[in-house]
Amino acid sequence: MPTLSRDRLPLPAVWARLFVLLVAICSFMPSAFALSYDDIINKGEISIAVYRDFPPFSYRQKGALVGIDIDIARYIAQQLHVRANIIEQTADENVDDDLRNAIWKGHYLGGAVADIMLHVPYDRELALRNDLVVLFGPYLKEEIITARNIAKLGKDATLALFRYEKIAVELDSLADLYLSGAFGGSIRANLLHFKTTEEAGQAALRGEVAGLMGPRSQVQYSLLSGLEQFDLGKVPTPGLTKSDWLIGAAVKNNYRQLGYAVEDILASMVRDGTMAKIFKQHRIEYMPPSLDYLAGAGRQ
Template identity: 40%
Template sequence: MRRRASLLVLLAALGLPGAALARCEGVVPGQRPQNADRDFVGESLDDIVERGWIEFAVYEGLPPYSWEEGGEPKGLDIGIGRIIAEALGVEPRFRFVSSGENLEADLRFNVWQGLPMGAGENVVANVMLHVPYDSNFACRVEQVVFTGQAYQEQVAIAYRKDAYPENPPTPAYFRFDLVAVENDTIADFYLASFAGGQMNANIRRFASIEGAVEAVNRGEIGAAMGPRAQLEAAAGEGVAVATPPLPGLAMHKWTVGLAVHHAHRDLGYAVDDAVAAALADGRIAALFQEAGLSFTPPER
């Protein structure tokens, strides 16, 4: 089962209302794991250009962002990786990785340290894609540079138009109507706690967001809740996607970018320039348009 909850729930926690602070003020960096290699890790920008290729870590089985079909990488994040590689004048290569216990573990294993001893090839990728940006989190994780903000994602609701012909459903509808979610995700936790747990009996949990939306496509359930792009990609005929207000959910939208090792800030600047140029000339928006998905520019 693919788990995305650790990433999104972390963002939701970071987004809880609180006193306004200057960036990194009062944020204590995370403790570095013992016996971790603190030397120069990975390749510099010059090394990458000289050898002629750059490696991106991307999440496996995560349409419409990244997946393999017939051995060929596909998805929005794959397209962004190719845009970056073209700007650097090198070949893009993609390493598909599974999501770990939380976002910090994903960054540790794929960006700044590598897998634990005995767990396979102990090397890091040059760049990790599909990394959500949060200022407080960036202050806590000093080993990583968060950059290349490329698009914005948000929680949405897919619904059958024949079940809700007048207006899209809001969370309050699910006190009486069934709703599908991916198990252990921010949508699941949000609905389970909404209105004092009044809608728990109406939540139907699936192993993936695709499975949840398929139940809506078949007419078994009237609506599903999750990330907008995933809902739009899986929605069938007669199913629409809306972004209604989500009371009580502080982090209902987030910016998605990438991560590089803190020692390679020159690489970070180069990939950020590539993303900024692709935003300015519409190439990233075109990736979404070609996939039939809504595009929201990032907050950079």
């Protein structure tokens, strides 16, 4: 009967060692599971996903995590009487990927799954494509606006003037896609592309462009140091089918009780002025959702 050498183990022993190794590795990895409402209360902690490097909503300032969504996350935890574990979520190719990474599966490179995620578009089509999550609690109305340099363009300038003047946009954003084809493509040659809306705003402040187009909150934030130089607002955008949208939160589809609890908190924040106060502290104009959307009206 053949004998085993010292460096060969019988197959069951190999599997046993692999199992022990796997358990050891997993013990050092963050939990890959979201928690139910009862689990959160018992544990005394809720994990909330926000976008990384996304001013004015969630970003690092002198190493500290700050922003509108950070304040909202901490307020939610306070109302639930638990600690807030805020998870910075790197934006993927699209929101569908972000929901998968943050809420119901986790990133393929590893990392924790959050109990809820903030700053998710409250959109029916998005909800239908992602049946493993529930979208709820719209707390902000966002819209596309244009900032126009008053000294260069005067007041109430239209987009048509950007056939002759340069305008900055974030690369591959809704504003970029729209202006690339608007007015028969006559603005395309005057588009200056930047990695972020914040960088585009810096170009506008330096006078390199006469305007900036993007989401209201981000445009305002990017121009805070010289906001008085610009005329901000919506302008006629023929052909743009969706110029505004709602922002809410998301939870895994089998944790609806948690969603209901957080939804009530968000609705209360909108109604009692807490949400507006948070935005004001960050010097950003707050646009609330319609009251019809608050506290359970038409959960996606």
